Amino acid sequence: MAELTLVEAINDGFHVELDRDPDVMVLGEDVGRAGGVFRATAGLRDRFGPERCVDTPLAEAGILGSAVGLCMAGWRPVCEMQYDAFSYPCLDQLITHVGRYRWRTGGAMEFPLVVRMPYGGGVRAPELHDDSPEAYYAHTPGVKVAIPSTPADAKGLLAAAIRDPDPVVVLEPKLHYRTTRGEVPEGEHVVPLGKARVVREGDDVTLVAYGAMVPLAEAAADALAGEASAEVLDIRTLKPLDEEALLAAAAKTGRVVIVQEAPRTAGYGAELAAILAEKAMLDLRAPVVRVTGYDVPYPYWQIEDAYMPSVERVVDAVRRLLEF
């Protein structure tokens, strides 16, 4: 096991997967010569050549649209969107084609492409470098969505996404790219899609989170020590969701707080809450509560901490549930 940062783990995963399968190629803005603005693709161009790690024109719809055609020619393209909000121009391709093309061909053709991007706030960045767009992706039929929270999962989920026969969107918590270190298995490492992870066991309340909100939920669980025993569940794959793990974690404590960085309305947390309302009502002792970003544009960074879900807000939500 090597001790790697989250972005180093992604880079390691790329090296392993490109070496393993000659059909895998990487394309995006600045992924080749620069190795990506966060260095996620560093070294790939030198090792695998400029035709398998391609610096593309600055055109997100063109990147994803040409990836559809690359799949038709037998490639497994991995597209980097430089930042979360820079991915919005590619939503046209994602919604109108990526999620539909396999269906359109009656299942005759596969589109094993990956779209990956750094997402989320807390990094003191200019506007539109801070969004959490997972709901747009998760809402799109025909597309899978994964969000790792640890270096090992970042490598393993990327590998699973690359090997998956369907289109997969992977959002990576950029806040933790270099601040989180962890043990990462060397060589091939695959974390299957559709499997949640119990981060820690607890008895009184279940904190459900994904991506950058997982370390936050863990910090909240620490802050509650002596007051309440909190279970933390990392969803890891938003689609397909590990519903069994969600229901089990909810049933165990009877109290659920969902932590989501994205704006509240119609966010992914609402989907989790709806599933709990449909399938876990008799296991619940209190209403399901969401702690989310607010329904506002992501703010100026001098006040972004007020926007982001915080340990204090999560602890406050837990206390409300305990008193319910």
Add this chain to the structure above:
Amino acid sequence: MAQVLPAERDLRRVIGDGETVPDGEVEGLSDDDLLELHRWLVLLRTYDERSVVYHRQGRIGTYAIFWNHEAMQAGSVYALEREDWIFPSYRESAIGLLRGMPASTVLSWWRGHPAGWWSPLDWNVASICVPIGTHVPHAAGLAWGKKLRGESACAIAYFGDGATSEGSFHEGANFAAVMRAPLVLFCNNNQWAISTPLEAQTAAETLADKAVGYGIPGVRVDGGDVLAVYEATREAVARARAGEGPTFIEAVTYRAAPHATADDPSAYIDPARVEEEKERECLGRYEAYLRRRGLLSDEAAEAVRAVALDRMREGIAQAEAEPPPDPSLLFSHAFASPPASFESDLAELRRVLDG
């Protein structure tokens, strides 16, 4: 040799007008080729005219008419090899027929029946692209991907004048140019995007001028002249295969029919101009050319039409004989590895449907 008519900038033509403008010839096309092209034109014309009838009879749904676009489709596909990939818009819905796709398949598509959703691998014809211009990057990606693999296949993407305003057209054209992808960008400029005329679409003098911005050749051709279209596409394909990258072909025509069966152009179009176009529609012009060359008789033309009509009769009969699709198909093809929720969704649907 193709002619350049100075009155219409750089517009290439081969077929003359039977009076003052003499006929040209395309080198390398035999009499058999010329007659095969005629059969292709008639097949597409028959498909289109019968489809409008079938729509009126309630046998197919809304249908995008391509009357007078046949020369652009037949002429360009005739310049391709079977390994080359075709990326059609809805205006080229029946282009697969030129590769032997059954008429019933395309008719089923317009009937909303799953039998109409073909495998592109069977024909090297991509799925019909309904949103405007968003398939141009796909064609660029496929052509680029084939080139990366050292394969000789190229691709052709069809789109209209309106599509050149779309961002995805621009991104696809630029990608293909930068990657020197073996791609033909084929614009059927019929002057109208539903009710929006070309002058409201662009301030460019010609659409082919846009090619300059991508660093690729832009060619203008008379879209009603099947031989000029063939020749221009053949040159573009040769460039593509030689590793010289994409070519933009602007085929100029005029939409002489409604945009689709749901459209009433009387609100916006000049009927006199439409009548003028109908007088010089592409199949009639080509038949006159063949007659001038002594290659086509009334009997032969009638026989070709009869064959095409038979194919359509057979096609609609087959399409209508398709059994109703099972609702479970809802869940069949979206994912190679579907989520567990599909199983419970299907079970619920079955329970409700079965009462």
